[in-house]
Amino acid sequence: MSEKPKIALYWCASCGGCEESVVDLAEDILFVVDNVDIVLWPVGLDFKKKDVEAMPDGSIVASLINGAIRTTEQEEMARMLRRKSQVVIAYGACAQLGGIPGLANQFSLETILKFVYEEAPSVVNELKTRPLERFKDNGRTTELPGLWNVVRTLDQVIDVEYYIPGCPPSPKLLKEAVLALLSGHLPPVGTVLAPDIALCEECSKKDTKPTDLKFESFKRTHLWEVDPEKCLLSQGFLCMGPATRSGCGALCVEGNMPCTGCYGPTSRVRDQGAKFLSSISSSIGADSVEDIDKILVGIPDPVGTFYRYGLPGSMLKRKVVL
Amino acid sequence: MEKKNGQIRIGFYICHCGSNIASMVDVAKVSEYAASLPNVVVSKDYKYMCSDPGQEMIINDIKENNLTRVVVAACSPFLHENTFRNATFQGGLNQFYFQMVNTREHNAWVHLEAMATTEKALDLVRAAIYRVAEHKPLERKKVPIHPDVLVLGGGIAGIHSALTLANAGKKVYLVEREPTIGGHMAMFDKTFPTLDCAACILTPKMSAVKNHPNIVLWTYAEIVGLDGFVGSYKAKIKHKPRYIIEELCVGCNDCIEACVYKEARFLDEFNQGLSKRKPVYMPFPQATPQIVLIDPETCIHFKSAKCSQTCVTSCERNAVDLQQQPRFEEIEVGTVIVATGFKPVDARKVPYYGYGNFPGVYTALEVERLINASGPTQGEVVLRDGSHPKTIGIVHCVGSRDKHTNQWCSRVCCLYSVKLAHLLKEHTGADIYNFYIDMRTPGKMMEEFYNRIAEEGMKFIRGRVADIYPDRDDPQRKRLIVKAEDTLIQEIIKIPVDMVVLSTGLEPREDAQEVRRMLNITCSTEGFYIERHPKLAPVNTFTDGIFLAGCCQGPKDIPDTVAQAGAAAAEVLALIDKGYIEIEPNTAYINEEECSGCKSCVPLCPYTAISYIEEKKKAFINEALCKGCGTCVAACPSGSIIQNLFEDEEIFSEIEGILNFRNIQREMSYA
Numbered sequence: 001m002s003e004k005p006k007i008a009l010y011w012c013a014s015c016g017g018c019e020e021s022v023v024d025l026a027e028d029i030l031f032v033v034d035n036v037d038i039v040l041w042p043v044g045l046d047f048k049k050k051d052v053e054a055m056p057d058g059s060i061v062a063s064l065i066n067g068a069i070r071t072t073e074q075e076e077m078a079r080m081l082r083r084k085s086q087v088v089i090a091y092g093a094c095a096q097l098g099g100i101p102g103l104a105n106q107f108s109l110e111t112i113l114k115f116v117y118e119e120a121p122s123v124v125n126e127l128k129t130r131p132l133e134r135f136k137d138n139g140r141t142t143e144l145p146g147l148w149n150v151v152r153t154l155d156q157v158i159d160v161e162y163y164i165p166g167c168p169p170s171p172k173l174l175k176e177a178v179l180a181l182l183s184g185h186l187p188p189v190g191t192v193l194a195p196d197i198a199l200c201e202e203c204s205k206k207d208t209k210p211t212d213l214k215f216e217s218f219k220r221t222h223l224w225e226v227d228p229e230k231c232l233l234s235q236g237f238l239c240m241g242p243a244t245r246s247g248c249g250a251l252c253v254e255g256n257m258p259c260t261g262c263y264g265p266t267s268r269v270r271d272q273g274a275k276f277l278s279s280i281s282s283s284i285g286a287d288s289v290e291d292i293d294k295i296l297v298g299i300p301d302p303v304g305t306f307y308r309y310g311l312p313g314s315m316l317k318r319k320v321v322l
Numbered sequence: 323m324e325k326k327n328g329q330i331r332i333g334f335y336i337c338h339c340g341s342n343i344a345s346m347v348d349v350a351k352v353s354e355y356a357a358s359l360p361n362v363v364v365s366k367d368y369k370y371m372c373s374d375p376g377q378e379m380i381i382n383d384i385k386e387n388n389l390t391r392v393v394v395a396a397c398s399p400f401l402h403e404n405t406f407r408n409a410t411f412q413g414g415l416n417q418f419y420f421q422m423v424n425t426r427e428h429n430a431w432v433h434l435e436a437m438a439t440t441e442k443a444l445d446l447v448r449a450a451i452y453r454v455a456e457h458k459p460l461e462r463k464k465v466p467i468h469p470d471v472l473v474l475g476g477g478i479a480g481i482h483s484a485l486t487l488a489n490a491g492k493k494v495y496l497v498e499r500e501p502t503i504g505g506h507m508a509m510f511d512k513t514f515p516t517l518d519c520a521a522c523i524l525t526p527k528m529s530a531v532k533n534h535p536n537i538v539l540w541t542y543a544e545i546v547g548l549d550g551f552v553g554s555y556k557a558k559i560k561h562k563p564r565y566i567i568e569e570l571c572v573g574c575n576d577c578i579e580a581c582v583y584k585e586a587r588f589l590d591e592f593n594q595g596l597s598k599r600k601p602v603y604m605p606f607p608q609a610t611p612q613i614v615l616i617d618p619e620t621c622i623h624f625k626s627a628k629c630s631q632t633c634v635t636s637c638e639r640n641a642v643d644l645q646q647q648p649r650f651e652e653i654e655v656g657t658v659i660v661a662t663g664f665k666p667v668d669a670r671k672v673p674y675y676g677y678g679n680f681p682g683v684y685t686a687l688e689v690e691r692l693i694n695a696s697g698p699t700q701g702e703v704v705l706r707d708g709s710h711p712k713t714i715g716i717v718h719c720v721g722s723r724d725k726h727t728n729q730w731c732s733r734v735c736c737l738y739s740v741k742l743a744h745l746l747k748e749h750t751g752a753d754i755y756n757f758y759i760d761m762r763t764p765g766k767m768m769e770e771f772y773n774r775i776a777e778e779g780m781k782f783i784r785g786r787v788a789d790i791y792p793d794r795d796d797p798q799r800k801r802l803i804v805k806a807e808d809t810l811i812q813e814i815i816k817i818p819v820d821m822v823v824l825s826t827g828l829e830p831r832e833d834a835q836e837v838r839r840m841l842n843i844t845c846s847t848e849g850f851y852i853e854r855h856p857k858l859a860p861v862n863t864f865t866d867g868i869f870l871a872g873c874c875q876g877p878k879d880i881p882d883t884v885a886q887a888g889a890a891a892a893e894v895l896a897l898i899d900k901g902y903i904e905i906e907p908n909t910a911y912i913n914e915e916e917c918s919g920c921k922s923c924v925p926l927c928p929y930t931a932i933s934y935i936e937e938k939k940k941a942f943i944n945e946a947l948c949k950g951c952g953t954c955v956a957a958c959p960s961g962s963i964i965q966n967l968f969e970d971e972e973i974f975s976e977i978e979g980i981l982n983f984r985n986i987q988r989e990m991s992y993a
């Protein structure tokens with residue numbers, strides 16, 4: 001019975017969406033369960049760390065790890081799974097590029113803790129209590145994982161063979177990855193398991209995009225009505241489609257929301273945010289510095305716009321002095 | 323940067339450039355340092371890398387040491403990149419397995435401190451050595467060249483270029499903005515240093531242009547747009563309305579006779595306003611082509627539409643067409659010669675010389691017309707008040723060598739002043755005073771010419787003229803006082819004269835900047851077009867296939883203008899007769915499978931090299947049009963446009979090289 005290949009699923013700094021995407025396999029999940037042995041999946045199954053620790057090194061065929069690395073515990077688990085697995089797959093935007101949690105690399109740990117435990121409008125904490133890493137009470141010691149100063153991608157902590165992009169990845173990509181693993185026909189190490197072409201390729205609005213686009217202003221979707229027939233970028237909504245890997249089925253743009261870039265760059269681009277910024281600025285229809293300033297009002301949060309899913313994995317990685 | 327297992331074997335060379343580089347950069351130190359860098363197997367310094375032995379050294383080293391890459395630190399790639407690429411090729415490698423470091427213009431020549439200059443050289447060298455390891459073999463592409471030539475401007479420069487090319491069997495379009503060709507030279511009576519008659523030299527050439535089967539002469543026409551690249555330019559030409567059907571007019575001048583204005587009433591441009599013409603006129607008797615034109619600014623028909631149009635009825639050939647509109651025409655040519663000439667400085671810019679206020683003050687060009695046998699007075703020097711001058715002052719350097727007007731020496735004014743002194747003396751017998759700052763008479767036969775004329779009894783006063791004002795002692799207040807400091811005797815002198823001649827300098831045409839932008843060539847801050855290299859490529863521009871001739875490149879005399887015009891024609895012929903041009907391979911291309919068809923690049927290319935292929939829904943770059951500017955490469959959001967010689971790996975390794983300075987030992991000892 002346990003001849004089936006062993007698979008581990010683990011989560012680090014993530015929202016749980018990636019776990020959802022596994023469930024989103026729907027009936028296909030039965031196929032997965034039929035063909036593999038899941039040996040670790042904290043969200044779904046009751047295996048413990050010690051169970052995996054007891055397994056021989058390299059006995060797991062593949063670990064799919066989602067989430068970025070912020071805590072000492074996440075790092076420890078990632079290293080342990082690395083030892084036990086033949087293949088590690090960074091699953092989802094956070095593991096691949098740092099994801100939304102990676103935006104924290106704009107602030108120091110102290111700034112974050114201070115805000116979360118003292119300054120946030122919803123917080124009442126007169127004693128300014130902060131969580132402790134170690135707490136002794138009645139002779140017993142409780143420990144919490146420590147926080148690193150920055151958020152890292154999975155491959156900044158351990159070696160990673162493959163990446164499945166997305167926030168979250170589409171079930172289709174997951175299924176294809178599992179099939180590839182089972183068949184043993186694996187692409188070269190380092191490959192992102194998704195099409196290597198930008199999203200416009202699969203967008204139904206592409207034909208309406210003009211060949212002489214110039215940006216005179218940028219619009220934000222909560223303030224303007226979207227024309228569902230027309231390319232979003234051509235309407236002034238910052239759609240990251242041209243700079244983002246496809247494979248999602250153009251879900252957001254088909255739902256009239258601009259692409260926010262969660263599938264990351266193509267293999268040919270080292271820094272998705274910089275590349276898109278470079279692209280957009282080439283087409284700004286401004287003649288003066290004042291015009292440019294006016295246009296930039298439409299991008300109040302450039303890091304959150306261009307690096308929403310990829311700050312730790314980009315060439316910038318983090319704010320220089322935190 | 324890791325060692326590439328011996329597959330990459332780099333030869334590094336640093337040139338002393340005599341002492342140009344070696345006096346500021348410790349070349350031995352650089353060569354020793356380069357030897358310590360990854361993949362470098364040969365590292366040398368040498369006095370003149372560009373010389374034969376220098377190149378031989380590269381060629382032999384490639385063969386003896388199985389080099390696979392070459393880096394030379396020397397002057398600007400502009401000067402010798404091709405030299406060293408060629409040596410790399412002679413050694414048996416692809417010529418693009420080469421990288422050049424500019425340690426002269428970018429380093430030795432611009433810094434004052436030898437220590438820092440050497441350190442900078444180390445950084446630049448490291449960047450190149452890191453980069454060259456990533457270079458890929460490339461080939462130059464050949465594209466055919468269109469054999470037709472466009473010459474802009476029909477002064478002596480344009481005329482000479484056009485005739486040279488046409489005589490060699492090439493088709494030339496000569497486009498002249500004025501109604502006649504000839505330029506400034508057509509206005510002169512005689513020319514220095516030989517004092518031969520300008521018309522005798524020029525008019526036969528003008529009619530040769532008109533009659534040459536290989537020359538399409540378009541006067542009263544202008545270029546309004548230029549697209550394309552060397553070998554294949556598309557020029558848009560505007561034919562301004564003459565209100566005369568050019569094909570029908572034979573220049574009989576009947577219409578001028580018949581004009582409702584019985585008297586000529588309007589200032590004649592060609593004669594510098596010293597005579598009058600009618601609204602319908604021939605620019606001057608020898609104008610080429612012999613076609614009249616109507617000036618809408620002065621013609622009654624265009625002012626009020628209330629003219630009996632006697633010109634129209636008088637023409638037996640029905641050549642007058644008052645309805646004529648501007649006409650646009652597109653032509654294809656492979657090369658362009660720019661010969662748009664100069665303009666004399668406006669003498670009003672030096673107000674204290676009184677031009678425009680005192681009728682006795684003339685510009686040199688006006689005097690050229692006054693003494694001209696076919697000028698407004700048939701060569702008789704009559705002043706505006708009808709009198710004949712007995713004393714004449716010629717003021718040199720008007721608008722030249724002065725930081726308030728133009729800094730430069732206009733090169734021809736001293737000589738044409740001497741010429742005018744001679745001619746005025748000949749025509750009037752007057753006493754002639756030349757006021758000069760320095761007598762500048764360089765060039766063959768020029769000093770001899772000056773000496774000869776000086777012996778004719780001219781007076782030469784060394785000193786810049788400070789003021790010109792009416793002589794209070796002259797009861798008629800017609801005489802003028804020329805006040806200057808004679809610097810040889812250190813005395814202020816005041817000379818009363820009847821006529822003042824202002825030797826105005828030469829400056830760029832008013833529209834030099836617009837024309838430059840249209841042609842995509844460069845000009846200096848003052849507005850003269852810049853040659854590619856003053857010694858190596860004096861008639862080339864920085865835009866391939868566009869050449870310069872005559873005063874649009876800088877002030878010069880007719881012999882130099884003609885020499886340059888001939889050189890420009892020769893450069894054009896060399897290109898055409900080769901039949902093709904090799905284009906640099908640093909072009910961009912799109913990998914079709916990788917392009918998502920997002921169209922971001924399409925509008926950005928300044929050379930319109932990118933098109934969107936509807937059927938495939940992909941962008942496509944025409945490599946023949948691509949100039950390798952890199953705009954689209956930076957803008958492609960999915961990184962699907964690649965530029966040869968500027969691939970990401972090449973640029974990133976170069977950056978890595980520049981930034982990897984921590985490993986160098988910074989303390990260096992200097993003896």
Ligand SMILES: Cc1cc2nc3c(=O)[nH]c(=O)nc-3n(C[C@H](O)[C@H](O)[C@H](O)COP(=O)(O)OP(=O)(O)OC[C@H]3O[C@@H](n4cnc5c(N)ncnc54)[C@H](O)[C@@H]3O)c2cc1C
Nearest residue numbers: 475477478479499505506513514662663664872873879880
């Ligand atoms: C007063 C004076 C006296 C001189 N005497 C002598 C002398 O005795 N001996 C001597 O060797 N040199 C003399 N020179 C210098 C001589 O004039 C120049 O060397 C010569 O005219 C330069 O010829 P060019 O063809 O370059 O320019 P130009 O003679 O200026 O001809 C340029 C032509 O281009 C046309 N053009 C301009 N812009 C455009 C355009 N955009 N499109 C189409 N056509 C255009 C103009 O209408 C003009 O016909 C004298 C100069 C001056 C000012």
Ligand code: SF4
Nearest residue numbers: 200203231232239241
């Ligand atoms: S920019 Fe966005 S909306 Fe426009 S074609 Fe690309 S993916 Fe579609």
Ligand code: SF4
Nearest residue numbers: 927948949951952954
């Ligand atoms: S690099 Fe791109 S933008 Fe520049 S000339 Fe070539 S095709 Fe045009």
